[in-house]
Amino acid sequence: GAVVSQHPSWVICKSGTSVKIECRSLDFQATTMFWYRQFPKQSLMLMATSNEGSKATYEQGVEKDKFLINHASLTLSTLTVTSAHPEDSSFYICSGYVYPDQYFGAGTRLSVL
Amino acid sequence: QKEVEQNSGPLSVPEGAIASLNCTYSDRGSQSFFWYRQYSGKSPELIMFIYSNGDKEDGRFTAQLNKASQYVSLLIRDSQPSDSATYLCAVKRDQGAQKLVFGQGTRLTINP
Numbered sequence: 001g002a003v004v005s006q007h008p009s010w011v012i013c014k015s016g017t018s019v020k021i022e023c024r025s026l027d028f029q030a031t032t033m034f035w036y037r038q039f040p041k042q043s044l045m046l047m048a049t050s051n052e053g054s055k056a057t058y059e060q061g062v063e064k065d066k067f068l069i070n071h072a073s074l075t076l077s078t079l080t081v082t083s084a085h086p087e088d089s090s091f092y093i094c095s096g097y098v099y100p101d102q103y104f105g106a107g108t109r110l111s112v113l
Numbered sequence: 114q115k116e117v118e119q120n121s122g123p124l125s126v127p128e129g130a131i132a133s134l135n136c137t138y139s140d141r142g143s144q145s146f147f148w149y150r151q152y153s154g155k156s157p158e159l160i161m162f163i164y165s166n167g168d169k170e171d172g173r174f175t176a177q178l179n180k181a182s183q184y185v186s187l188l189i190r191d192s193q194p195s196d197s198a199t200y201l202c203a204v205k206r207d208q209g210a211q212k213l214v215f216g217q218g219t220r221l222t223i224n225p
Contacts, residue, residue, distance in 0.1 A: 006156075032211055034211075034212070034213075041121075042217060043201060043215045043216060043217040043218050044157070044201070044215045045215075046212065046213070046214075049211070049212065091154075093156050093157075097211045100145070100162070101159060101162070102211070102213060104156040104157055104158070105156060106155065106156050107154075107155065107156045109154070
């Protein structure tokens with residue numbers, strides 16, 4: 001199956017700093033990538049849909065100026081959490097879409113101190 | 114009302130028995146239905162998808178879909194301890210759509 005690499009797998013940062021998470025499709029071209037957030041014991045909540053070469057589409061309630069998404073190539077999408085705060089601590093997961101399925105990265109656990 | 118609803122569990126099943134996981138959805142226009150398994154601290158992995166009413170079998174797993182009742186289920190036969198995980202039900206509005214809507218997941222524990 002298609003492989004999506006997500007990096008880093010775990011990051012700890014101080015409050016107020018920015019963190020970048022990378023999502024790469026290794027053996028396919030993903031015109032669309034999705035970014036999810038998952039809090040403990042909760043389900044995956046879609047944050048935004050990222051399309052190569054265009055602006056991301058954010059779900060209601062997700063601050064686009066705080067969660068910057070760049071999808072500059074068909075194999076790479078990045079999520080930058082700007083001015084992170086403890087409430088941003090969560091498990092962030094990306095996925096690349098190849099019809100008819102999404103292929104998930106391994107996830108990034110973000111802890112903001 | 115949530116778009117996709119699941120009993121959060123935990124659901125405990127003895128090893129070798131059948132585990133039955135249920136999911137209901139609110140959008141009657143939904144066309145595609147997915148079951149994912151997620152181990153703690155890991156990302157989801159696809160188990161099965163189903164588009165048509167009825168049953169679909171794959172090894173020890175059977176997905177059942179009833180669009181009239183807006184209900185989809187997953188049966189796991191001969192449950193193994195390695196099946197212990199959270200099972201996520203996800204729905205797409207149509208087969209060509211890309212966006213998945215997830216339920217909150219059911220935590221399943223298989224007891225040896």
